[in-house]
Each structure stands twice: as C-alpha cells, then as structure tokens.
Amino acid sequence: MDRLDAMRLFTRIVELGSFTAAADDLDLPRATVTHTIKRLEARLGTQLLQRTTRRVHTSREGELYYGHCVRLLADMDAVETDFRETAVLPRGRLRVDLPAQMARLWLIPALPTFFARYPQLELDIGTGDRFVDLLREGVDCVLRVGQLPDSGLTSRRVGTLEQASVASAAYVRRQGMPQSLADLQNGHYAVNWASPTTHRSEPLEFMLGRKRREVTLPGRVTVSGVEAYMGCCEAGLGIAQFPRYRVADGLASGQLREILPSMPPPSLPVSVLYPTHRQMPARLRVFVDWLVELMARQL
Known part of the structure; x- marks a missing residue:
C-alpha cells in the first residue's frame, strides 16, 4: 500500500473510530489495516492511534497528522478532478440517510432515472429521522426536513414542504x-x-x-x-x-x-447535509445536484 492509500486508510480509521469499520468500508482485510498502520507509525516514528477495547482515538500527534492528511488528500482529489476527462462518469458507492416516508414516496421511485444517468454509482440507503454522525458512521450525506441545528456540516437547501x-x-x-x-x-x-x-x-x-x-x-x-x-x-x-x-x-x-x-x-425547509470538503467528491456532487432537481419537480 503506497503512502496516499495509507493516509486514506488512516483518515477512515479516525473518522469511523474503528479498525474493523475502516476495513469494511474500504473492503480491506483486517490484517492489512493493522499492518499498514504499524508501518505508518514506524515510518513517522510516533504513535498515531490509541486503541481501547471499544474505540480507537488519535494521539496528539495523530490529531495533527490527521489534519495534514485531510488537507493533502483534498488537494489530491482536486487535482484529479481538474484533470479528469469530462466524459468519465463518477463511480463508486455513496452512503446516504433519508427520511423514510419521503424516500418511499419520492426518492426511491425516481432512482431508476438516477442510475440510468450514472450507471457506475451505487447507493447504500438508510432511512430514519435519528441523529446521524456522518464522519463516525461513514455516511456521505443526509436529507433532513425542518430547521437544522448547528452541526459544523455543509448544508444546501433543496426545497420546502407545505x-x-x-x-x-x-x-x-x-x-x-x-x-x-x-x-x-x-x-x-x-x-x-x-x-x-x-x-x-x-x-x-x-x-x-x-x-x-x-x-x-x-x-x-x-x-x-x-x-x-x-x-x-x-x-x-x-x-x-x-x-x-x-x-x-x-x-x-x-x-x-x-x-x-x-x-x-x-413551510418546512428540506436540506441536504454533508461533511465540509475543500473539493466535493464528484459522486457526492452529482447526487446532491440530482436531489435538488428531483425536489424542484416534486414540490
């Protein structure tokens, strides 16, 4: 695993708080995850992660390294986005959380048109109205109805409901x-x-x-x-x-x-929330744009 991949792995462990969750999210063997982090810590000469029986926490050095990783990876994603051919469609898996009734009545029936437009995307859909910690749970975005508390997330209004x-x-x-x-x-x-x-x-x-x-x-x-x-x-x-x-x-x-x-x-505002990115991943950007388009037709 090269250094960039190791940095991506490290950031997912921090965000999910678990070696196992990061391994599942990135479809990697648990042993590979453990070995990669050991090599990363050895190369840097410091302990980045502190393990407990229930959760993984960053050390002081790990918190500093995490900040550098987020910035460097965002810059790399921005470079790749700038030079990617426009004909290449976004690909990959998105984890989204939606209000159950709205998903059943509006969003899910419209998904065939979304997949026809973006055939290389996959969606992992959760439904409910509970609080979702996007970073810790590895969720890319949530759709919420009503006034939003201050969460530190980026929000975009997609419509209103009478x-x-x-x-x-x-x-x-x-x-x-x-x-x-x-x-x-x-x-x-x-x-x-x-x-x-x-x-x-x-x-x-x-x-x-x-x-x-x-x-x-x-x-x-x-x-x-x-x-x-x-x-x-x-x-x-x-x-x-x-x-x-x-x-x-x-x-x-x-x-x-x-x-x-x-x-x-x-009327109630309808908003999509997602983690703040210096460069939004293309797969997330097209899904958010599709939500705006869909809600404009429905409301």
Whole structure:
C-alpha cells in the first residue's frame, strides 16, 4: 500500500473510530489495516492511534497528522478532478440517510432515472429521522426536513414542504371543528411532538399572513417518532401537523380533516447535509445536484 492509500486508510480509521469499520468500508482485510498502520507509525516514528477495547482515538500527534492528511488528500482529489476527462462518469458507492416516508414516496421511485444517468454509482440507503454522525458512521450525506441545528456540516437547501394541521374525522365529530385560534384553545387537544434531541414538546404553529403564532394545547399523549405521531392522530387523540404530502391520502379519503386551512403551519425547509470538503467528491456532487432537481419537480 503506497503512502496516499495509507493516509486514506488512516483518515477512515479516525473518522469511523474503528479498525474493523475502516476495513469494511474500504473492503480491506483486517490484517492489512493493522499492518499498514504499524508501518505508518514506524515510518513517522510516533504513535498515531490509541486503541481501547471499544474505540480507537488519535494521539496528539495523530490529531495533527490527521489534519495534514485531510488537507493533502483534498488537494489530491482536486487535482484529479481538474484533470479528469469530462466524459468519465463518477463511480463508486455513496452512503446516504433519508427520511423514510419521503424516500418511499419520492426518492426511491425516481432512482431508476438516477442510475440510468450514472450507471457506475451505487447507493447504500438508510432511512430514519435519528441523529446521524456522518464522519463516525461513514455516511456521505443526509436529507433532513425542518430547521437544522448547528452541526459544523455543509448544508444546501433543496426545497420546502407545505404543511397542514389535521385531526381524524372521529376527533372532529367528538370535539367539533375550530373556526379560529380562540376556538382551538377552548376544548381541543394536540398530539404532542417531543423533539428527539431536546425531548421538549413543541407547540403547534400557525401562519396569520406573515406572522407566526404558536399555540400550546393540552395533550394526552406525547411522542417522538413520526409513525407514532401519525398513528395517534389517526386514532383521534388530537390535532397534529404534518407535511401536506404525508396526509394527502387521508384528507382525500375523509379519514383526516384539515384544521384551520386559512392559517396553515409554516413551510418546512428540506436540506441536504454533508461533511465540509475543500473539493466535493464528484459522486457526492452529482447526487446532491440530482436531489435538488428531483425536489424542484416534486414540490
């Protein structure tokens, strides 16, 4: 293994925190990984990695070397990109994480056109709304809905989602249909949504023209999962707010009723997040561009 390959291997071990994970990610034998790092440390005359039973950590020298490796490898990737023939299509595997419902309804059905355009790319798709540590888990990018916390990642807005406030038809028959925010606060309940990160219940939000109003209603149940949130709403436990595409079928069938349609919740931003690169890999760049194109057609 040459020096550049050894540097790439070292950076993956640091980012994934594991010799085994790096070996799997790069499709290398575990023994090759161990031997390469031993030779690298011997050549540099210092210990780069400190092993524990659960995780691999960088030494002080290893942290410094990692920074140099990231910069040098990014420069090398930039040089290769500049001189690569434009006719050569991106190749390789991308690990992406997508919201489950959006993936099923929009992204996965469109993948045949993506693969027809980029036949040498492969996708490893995870679905969910949990926090994903891109560097530690070796994920190239995630698609997320809503306001983003400060993560140190690069983000790109790919679209927005209209929202709707809804309740089950059974709930409306029992509690009545509110005609105003004052009605809403008199005898109505919410399915409370708790943020998976802060664990605090979020209020319902309504837009009156350009003004945002928050309304906190009592709730008999609090959830932090999307499917449970929908299930509780369909069971008549209270009012909930969803992206409109998520409740379109329920509204069309009459199973769900829209609450205060003239005061919809604010639209939700849809963003793709990926590690900050001095030179974005071509395979990641074309996937992000395709997401922007796809969301522009769907939204």
